[in-house]
Amino acid sequence: MKPFTDTDTGRPGNGPVVGARCDDGAMAESSIAAGVDEQTFRELTEPYRAELRTHCYRMLGSMYDAEDALQETLLAAWRGMAEFEQRSSVRTWLYRIATNRCLNFRRAALRRPVAPLPFDAPEPTRHAEVSWLQPCPDALLDPQQVLTARASVELAFIALLQQLPPRQAAVLVLRDVLEFSAAEVADLLGSTPVAVKAALQRARERLSRHEGRRPEPERGSPTERGLSERFARAFEAADVDAVVELLTDEAWLTMPPWPHEYHGRAAIGEFLRGIPAFRDRAEIRLQSVRANAHPAFGCYSRRADGPFRATGLLVTTYGPDGISALAHFPPAENFPRFGLPLALPPEGATIS
Structure with missing residues (x-):
């Protein structure tokens, strides 16, 4: 199942940069064992900032929380550089930190009370389950995701992710959007491939109950x-x-x-x-x-x-x-x- 593939181009939904296994920084990564300064750290992590922000936003639904989670991720990465093991790329390592930070955010989430509407509104059709959802400017999203995996950054999908149990949401994003393997996701989450596959199946089943996405006009058409x-x-x-x-x-x-x-x-x-x-x-x-x-x-x-x-x-x-x-x-x-x-x-x- 590849629900976030661009049906017009046939390209993977995450695009050639975001979805690659990202070994292009291998030469820079080789300097980690000897320690890195702030400039080197920035050069290692900056290429992934936009996609990490997008990942945190998908997981949390709130731009406030996503920015906080991103900053915590980068701070933890900076502090943990000395312990970085080159069994994986910097990108994979950053996703491990970011995903687990987002899971912590969701477990500890304290939602602010909502003020009443400033005017008398008619009785709604229903009341939303996700009140903390915020929009994200295209300029702050991963540009490859906006161009080739539009469904994965739309508000409807972000809202649906908030209704999934946190680990199911993480597995769904890592597997179906970012196309990590089951083994990689298991390693990122400290789980097993069997547990990852089970969580993915449950997440897909829940998403399938919602109305399917209809075709949209091409961006800028x-x-x-x-x-x-x-x-x-x-x-x-x-x-x-x-x-x-x-x-x-x-x-x-x-x-x-x-x-x-x-x-x-x-x-x-x-x-x-x-x-x-x-x-x-x-x-x-x-x-x-x-x-x-x-x-x-x-x-x-x-x-x-x-x-x-x-x-x-x-x-x-x-x-x-x-x-x-x-x-x-x-x-x-x-x-x-x-x-x-x-x-x-x-x-x-x-x-x-």
Whole structure:
């Protein structure tokens, strides 16, 4: 089973750099036994920083936690260089540290309480199990994964991983996304190949219960751009009917950290009509970004002649017949990561 293979190119989902067994640093690694200075350590680890961040993000679902886990990984690697055994590559050694740090994070996770929604919302279709999910800018993800294994960095997959038991999630990512062998994963986790295979089977069974991933427009294609432009125009016009018209029948609206989830055009439309900016016909502006290999928008609104204030980050997922998912995230903790300001001047607010 290779669920994260790019079906258009046939290339492994992790790509030629990420998925290789990474012996290209062998010459540099030979210096480890003699000890390394900070510059050498940076040269050894920097090529893997982006993919390690992506790995931690998959495992934890939160960019805050992923960055903390990455820093702990690099610190532990620096402190442990003298004990590094060259039975494996630096990459494999770093994945061992990172995976176990992430497992520790998940065991000790203390989730912050969530404030109530700032307006009266209709009754949701259901309440989400994963409230700590955060979006990740494409620029911070492993670029090979974004290009060749899009499904493995999408919000839907990240959320599903949070619902798996921690070790099952680790095994699934290491085996099916990163394509480590069962023996390698067993070594990384201090387990056995038999236990790894059993955990992988259980993880795959749980994932198979969820609706299969539908084809999406190619990244940056005219179809994707056209749908993004139509959505932005409708949203800026506060035209709920036009927004709903772009949704698929089975579309979902989610809004971590709030647990409210709305399914279908009618439920999403009812929710949108209650948003203060739509309800009060405020002036709305969107700034285009990319998150989790999808088009996304920084949303701003204003009343009277004041500046445009940030109201949220919207990540969109497109299917073959429209928008299949909208995920809204609060601005304060997400905009800085995307390079978005928390306010726009009245004269400079345009779709970017």
